Amino acid sequence: MSADPQTPLRADAQRNRDQIIAAARAIFAEHGPEVPMEEIARAAGVGVGTLYRRFPDREALIRAVAVDNFTRVRDDARAASAEEPTCWSALVRLLYQSVDLQLSIQLAMLSIRAYEILREDPTIVALREDLLTEVESLVTGAQQEGHLRTDVGAGDVAMLFALLLRRIPSRKKHIAEMSTARNVAIMIDGLQSHPGTELPGHPLGRDDIH
Amino acid sequence: MSADPQTPLRADAQRNRDQIIAAARAIFAEHGPEVPMEEIARAAGVGVGTLYRRFPDREALIRAVAVDNFTRVRDDARAASAEEPTCWSALVRLLYQSVDLQLSIQLAMLSIRAYEILREDPTIVALREDLLTEVESLVTGAQQEGHLRTDVGAGDVAMLFALLLRRIPSRKKHIAEMSTARNVAIMIDGLQSHPGTELPGHPLGRDDIH
Amino acid sequence: MSADPQTPLRADAQRNRDQIIAAARAIFAEHGPEVPMEEIARAAGVGVGTLYRRFPDREALIRAVAVDNFTRVRDDARAASAEEPTCWSALVRLLYQSVDLQLSIQLAMLSIRAYEILREDPTIVALREDLLTEVESLVTGAQQEGHLRTDVGAGDVAMLFALLLRRIPSRKKHIAEMSTARNVAIMIDGLQSHPGTELPGHPLGRDDIH
Amino acid sequence: MSADPQTPLRADAQRNRDQIIAAARAIFAEHGPEVPMEEIARAAGVGVGTLYRRFPDREALIRAVAVDNFTRVRDDARAASAEEPTCWSALVRLLYQSVDLQLSIQLAMLSIRAYEILREDPTIVALREDLLTEVESLVTGAQQEGHLRTDVGAGDVAMLFALLLRRIPSRKKHIAEMSTARNVAIMIDGLQSHPGTELPGHPLGRDDIH
DNA sequence: GATGAATGAGCATTCATTCAT
DNA sequence: CATGAATGAATGCTCATTCAT
Numbered sequence: 001m002s003a004d005p006q007t008p009l010r011a012d013a014q015r016n017r018d019q020i021i022a023a024a025r026a027i028f029a030e031h032g033p034e035v036p037m038e039e040i041a042r043a044a045g046v047g048v049g050t051l052y053r054r055f056p057d058r059e060a061l062i063r064a065v066a067v068d069n070f071t072r073v074r075d076d077a078r079a080a081s082a083e084e085p086t087c088w089s090a091l092v093r094l095l096y097q098s099v100d101l102q103l104s105i106q107l108a109m110l111s112i113r114a115y116e117i118l119r120e121d122p123t124i125v126a127l128r129e130d131l132l133t134e135v136e137s138l139v140t141g142a143q144q145e146g147h148l149r150t151d152v153g154a155g156d157v158a159m160l161f162a163l164l165l166r167r168i169p170s171r172k173k174h175i176a177e178m179s180t181a182r183n184v185a186i187m188i189d190g191l192q193s194h195p196g197t198e199l200p201g202h203p204l205g206r207d208d209i210h
Numbered sequence: 211m212s213a214d215p216q217t218p219l220r221a222d223a224q225r226n227r228d229q230i231i232a233a234a235r236a237i238f239a240e241h242g243p244e245v246p247m248e249e250i251a252r253a254a255g256v257g258v259g260t261l262y263r264r265f266p267d268r269e270a271l272i273r274a275v276a277v278d279n280f281t282r283v284r285d286d287a288r289a290a291s292a293e294e295p296t297c298w299s300a301l302v303r304l305l306y307q308s309v310d311l312q313l314s315i316q317l318a319m320l321s322i323r324a325y326e327i328l329r330e331d332p333t334i335v336a337l338r339e340d341l342l343t344e345v346e347s348l349v350t351g352a353q354q355e356g357h358l359r360t361d362v363g364a365g366d367v368a369m370l371f372a373l374l375l376r377r378i379p380s381r382k383k384h385i386a387e388m389s390t391a392r393n394v395a396i397m398i399d400g401l402q403s404h405p406g407t408e409l410p411g412h413p414l415g416r417d418d419i420h
Numbered sequence: 421m422s423a424d425p426q427t428p429l430r431a432d433a434q435r436n437r438d439q440i441i442a443a444a445r446a447i448f449a450e451h452g453p454e455v456p457m458e459e460i461a462r463a464a465g466v467g468v469g470t471l472y473r474r475f476p477d478r479e480a481l482i483r484a485v486a487v488d489n490f491t492r493v494r495d496d497a498r499a500a501s502a503e504e505p506t507c508w509s510a511l512v513r514l515l516y517q518s519v520d521l522q523l524s525i526q527l528a529m530l531s532i533r534a535y536e537i538l539r540e541d542p543t544i545v546a547l548r549e550d551l552l553t554e555v556e557s558l559v560t561g562a563q564q565e566g567h568l569r570t571d572v573g574a575g576d577v578a579m580l581f582a583l584l585l586r587r588i589p590s591r592k593k594h595i596a597e598m599s600t601a602r603n604v605a606i607m608i609d610g611l612q613s614h615p616g617t618e619l620p621g622h623p624l625g626r627d628d629i630h
Numbered sequence: 631m632s633a634d635p636q637t638p639l640r641a642d643a644q645r646n647r648d649q650i651i652a653a654a655r656a657i658f659a660e661h662g663p664e665v666p667m668e669e670i671a672r673a674a675g676v677g678v679g680t681l682y683r684r685f686p687d688r689e690a691l692i693r694a695v696a697v698d699n700f701t702r703v704r705d706d707a708r709a710a711s712a713e714e715p716t717c718w719s720a721l722v723r724l725l726y727q728s729v730d731l732q733l734s735i736q737l738a739m740l741s742i743r744a745y746e747i748l749r750e751d752p753t754i755v756a757l758r759e760d761l762l763t764e765v766e767s768l769v770t771g772a773q774q775e776g777h778l779r780t781d782v783g784a785g786d787v788a789m790l791f792a793l794l795l796r797r798i799p800s801r802k803k804h805i806a807e808m809s810t811a812r813n814v815a816i817m818i819d820g821l822q823s824h825p826g827t828e829l830p831g832h833p834l835g836r837d838d839i840h
Numbered sequence: 841g842a843t844g845a846a847t848g849a850g851c852a853t854t855c856a857t858t859c860a861t
Numbered sequence: 862c863a864t865g866a867a868t869g870a871a872t873g874c875t876c877a878t879t880c881a882t
Contacts, residue, residue: 013862036855048856048865049865053862152396155389179365179366179414181410181411182366182369182414183366190397191396191400197399198395200391200395222846256847259876260845260846260847262874263845263846267874456875456876457876457877466843467843467844469841469879478877576812583813592838603786605829606786606790610817610818611820616822617818617819618815619815619816620812628809629805642860667851676867676868677868677869
């Protein structure tokens, strides 16, 4: 009836759209993707009607939030890749950053339902491919640098990221954050090149984690 | 396991109770703690009424499943402690086992709602204390053995456990399991005594993670 | 299958039956006829099964309680009639007594549902007829004595009774009881022979109130 | 009437609200306050959802209906007070009118549950106070006029009202109405100043009936 | 016969989505 | 276009009644 991806939205409509995504981001991160649509609308300062005009159903909203997030992560990956002196340090930076990106792939990983929604979406699949390409090159590079253990693949790293995106509830926010940072550090140590445990199975590649 | 302040349940009733918990365990692990009660009843092969007779509401069921799971984890911890030659190997075994315990503390960690329900329950709080006591002694022991890095506390290990208890959805179950096992191995390497990254903050103790 | 009105119940079964009716009486009076059957069973100190063996469904129980009560009221009416010196004083005594009989016809008058159940029951219809016959003769007698205003019929008196059987909730039980007694007294004064308000309509007879 | 702290309702919403209250009034009067919400919605010509949007639960609906009714009774009392030549005739008119107000305080008096709900509601408590103030002044006035017996208080009159608000089920609506009118007349005669029965207890004041 | 467990239909309430204003 | 009202399907929970122990 109206969806015309070409026509750019009017300024105020675009503002609404952005507010909605921002609100949904925050609320999804806090309470998961099942919160009442009305609550999201309220948080965004609009009526439900407006929300539904912009996003025909919950799926569409989840998809939009996911696109928004994947884009950020991909851009972070590219930035890290471009700005850091070594692939290893780029990887390390990324892992730490993922802590702040909170929600991020969380949506994709958190609930079966969301996972299935996103798995189908071509935009998201494409973003994911981009991201994996970045990670893959960092992994290979860091292994050649001698920093990263050679028995891991890009898939392994992606999976570690995914673990970290999970916010563990805690009464003390401060502790929760510190704990995540510590976990990242432990993982980084576990990833470094050194004689350690032998990993079971085989290095996970991009295709393993689809 | 099931504390029995009243008359012990009739044989058939006990069987039903067990079936319900088993079904709820499986379904919670798969779909989270919000699945329709009716679905749980169906999976357990009973009517909703029966489910509600045994567990007056969803909270009660969540609590019961959690008690069941915490008990298993605690018992595993004790067994590992008793049977393994070193504290370190007991810890390692526990970490690997947690992979199989799936759900376990997952409930507690997964959804804010469940977390809040369980945080109040005295039985569960007690089980948690027991478990932390075990982990604490393993951590101290493994540090004295020289296997475990000394800048971590029982709280850090508990948090790592919690991360792993999150099942990451994947189309290929096989890969999902392998990935978790590999993640565990990487973490174990990250935990070993060796010059590595300096951890931010301070070692997390039992009180930090309440 | 078993209901054999002839075979007298075994002693213990009869005791159960009586306990159930007594419990139901009390609970119906307090909370109306919709209380859970289980609650009644508990108050009677038996299992639900026993309750249902004795009374195949709620209707049957309501009927039994009503029969029990109507019988008491009828017997009270007969006793008053036999023992009091005048018909008027017998009527007065009855009105006051109805206050104590609490529940009594309340069931019949209270809820549409109960009313319809009881209207069909031959035993109850018969008891009601007996009662009206008594009242009718008291009314006529009291009018001949010159105590009772002549523009009322047995139906009017029955309706006044019905009003009084309604327990008005109040925090202060003491006040509730006093108030009912005072209301009765006011009504009695209103019934006495004396030039007063002209009553609308016509004297209500037994057939008017069916 | 409907206090309007927020934005006034949209025209259609207000119409719905009124229809719902009217429907609830009628149905509560007929079947008591436990009827299925769906039935009320149907009678009001709206979906359940609409009903729940306006009244978050059954309690809220009961409260709203009660406010509506108490307001009418209070307004009737004021009108009678203003328009009738004597306090006595105002009282008499009120007693007769209460017959038509059917439901009115019935809700408050009928079921324990409703009673408890309403006892807490400040709006209703205030309305009740207003009403009692009116009645009190009529009672005093009528006593000074020499029409009303002096051994009754406003509380006694209120309790008589309450009795009359109880609709007695009957197959013949016509008779039921006539009977109530006759009962009122009898009570009025009972209330008139004349040597009659001595009332037990003491005159009930406004505080006695809380 | 008594008990209390099991069943499932029924009602309260919530929330995604549609549509009148 | 934005809003928030209306709808009704979905789901939690209760309770009358039946039936295994």
